[in-house]
Amino acid sequence: MKKYSSKTISRTFIYIRMLEDLLSQETNFVSSKQLAEMVGSTDAQIRKDISSFGRVGKPKLGYNVSELKSVLEEVIYDNIVHVVLFGAGSLGTALLRYAGFHNDRIKLVAAFESDKRKVGKEVNGVKIYAIDDVGKVFPKLHAEVGVIAVSKEKSQEVADIIVDAGLNGIINFSPTTLSVPEHVLVKNIDLSIEFMSLFYDLRAHNGKQKK
Amino acid sequence: MKKYSSKTISRTFIYIRMLEDLLSQETNFVSSKQLAEMVGSTDAQIRKDISSFGRVGKPKLGYNVSELKSVLEEVIYDNIVHVVLFGAGSLGTALLRYAGFHNDRIKLVAAFESDKRKVGKEVNGVKIYAIDDVGKVFPKLHAEVGVIAVSKEKSQEVADIIVDAGLNGIINFSPTTLSVPEHVLVKNIDLSIEFMSLFYDLRAHNGKQKK
């Protein structure tokens, strides 16, 4: 598998989304400049990203929308991601309901929760199991990525369970730095840091304007 | 206001969190190397970040934990962020309940929602208003940042409301690229992109290991 930078990959998802919009408007061709405008980037950036995947544009015409979409999709997905959720509290439940996880590339296959009252329920077609049954349920799931949506205090414990179960990708919504073996990839999404850093940028930004 | 890179700022929040942990264990000094290990970074990175805020470390001893914490906090917050939420669906409700927004630096001051059944309720001390009352309620709020947690279809409409109300920071949880005037700062948090790009990294990572 060829390795692209994860920045390029993140942008590629956004490009695909735009191409889908264009397709639904029956637009056949799009230029790097137009795409750039749609996603808030630059034409050079778009061309650089796309050209790293091969020669797909047509000089003078731009990119064929559906062809480009196929190329981008091929780069990114050869498979479906099987995701398991830990924690069905308010954040976990929001994730279960979140429309973004009900597409053809991501499949949320199960949720685990310690609160007995929630165990056995189903949200959006996803079953909630008791955390103690991980050993029993896991082998059937073919899961690849675990999502941690439990409290700060329990997150390391859950991370250990995920690692023991053999997964090597974690998305961590709790505000902690997890310690995991080196082969496990962790992506931290700390919502309060996102907020606070936006706020900081905002003040710096406004300060500049006043000058 | 001096401008630091937003990468440095994001890390600073994480440093503060670690320093709080150290304080609660009554540790007085910490070296860049120890901190690096705690947050999963390098000692040089830590020193570079901290030194950009001034000379605060003591050669041979390291950093005084509580002194460093004060310095970092001073850099980041002179004020409280007033946040307004749009959308009290499952994601919005999770945000209302999210512990990270109940600290002394972020204040979620109100929520707006179009579903009449939710209007008038209170979650975690935050009132839910009708979206039509924005004009009436807003002036009292002193809000600085708006959070969009509504569906893709309604997000641009809500962004327009936020901009009209005079806010110039938006955190957008919906999977769209908003169009806003140049002075408005938008931070997109697209959870499905986060997932998909983790998955991609994971596969690239595993591919490498097999060699």
Next chain:
DNA sequence: AACTGTGAAGCCATTCACAGCT
């Protein structure tokens, strides 16, 4: 002796600018 602070080097991503294609 041990650790910080920092100039310099190295690395990566973005932007520029234009040759080449249709």
Next chain:
DNA sequence: AGCTGTGAATGGCTTCACAGTT
């Protein structure tokens, strides 16, 4: 004539490595 693809230039962030400090 217009738009892509890309080498070269730029800019920014990270790492190196060591002088300075206590």
